[in-house]
Amino acid sequence: QVQLVESGGGLVQAGGSLRLSCEASGRTFSMDTMGWFRQAPGKDREFVAAVRWGGLRLYYYADYVDSVKGRFTITRDNAKNTVYLQMSSLKPEDSAVYYCAARSGSGRFTGAHQYEYWGQGTEVTVSS
Numbered sequence: 001q002v003q004l005v006e007s008g009g010g011l012v013q014a015g016g017s018l019r020l021s022c023e024a025s026g027r028t029f030s031m032d033t034m035g036w037f038r039q040a041p042g043k044d045r046e047f048v049a050a051v052r053w054g055g056l057r058l059y060y061y062a063d064y065v066d067s068v069k070g071r072f073t074i075t076r077d078n079a080k081n082t083v084y085l086q087m088s089s090l091k092p093e094d095s096a097v098y099y100c101a102a103r104s105g106s107g108r109f110t111g112a113h114q115y116e117y118w119g120q121g122t123e124v125t126v127s128s
Contacts (some may be wrong), residue, residue, distance in 0.1 A: 001027035002117045004100045009122030012090055016126070020085040022100030022119060029102050033109055034076060034083040035063075038096035038124075045099070045112045049074040049085060053106040063108055068094075090126045097121040 007019040035050030047065055051074050054061045062074050073086040082111070083100065101115035109115065 001104075004102060004119035005101045005116055006083075006098065006119040006122040009098060009124045011125045011127065013127050014091055017086070018090065018124060020087070020098055020100075020122060020124075024081045024082045024083075024102060024117075026082050026083055028078070028081055030078040030081075031104075031106060032102065032104050033115075034100070034102045035109070035115065036074065036083075036085045036113055037072045037101055038094075039099070039121075040096040046096075047110040047112070048072065048098070050109060051076050051083060052108070061108075063110065065110075074124045087124075090124075092126045092128050095124060095126045097123050 003025045004022055006022050012018055031053040033052040037045050038046040038048050039045040049064045051060050051062050071089045076083045099121045100119040102117045103115045
């Protein structure tokens with residue numbers, strides 16, 4: 001059975017950094033898509049970043065929502081079946097519960113409905 005487990009959330013001051021981790025078990029996603037979403041209280045779940053298989057020449061592509069470009073970096077470690085989200089220059093508006101997601105197939109998937117598997121979330125709070 002597929003499971004995704006997030007870790008690394010916490011409380012940080014504005015301008016600080018955090019690294020989130022998501023470890024998958026039950027199957028591998030090396031040639032598929034894994035991503036991160038976030039949800040603040042009273043708001044819809046929002047796409048943050050995803051990494052997808054790009055073939056034997058480029059290997060992987062990364063996609064980001066405009067609001068985090070230049071500040072967040074998504075990476076993956078296939079040996080550990082793990083995806084990371086390195087977050088820098090954090091802002092109070094980044095505060096949310098962050099969810100790891102995965103699906104079969106490689107593509108630019110930015111909708112929550114397009115993902116098959118989800119973690120339980122890890123909370124990030126950025127103070128002013």
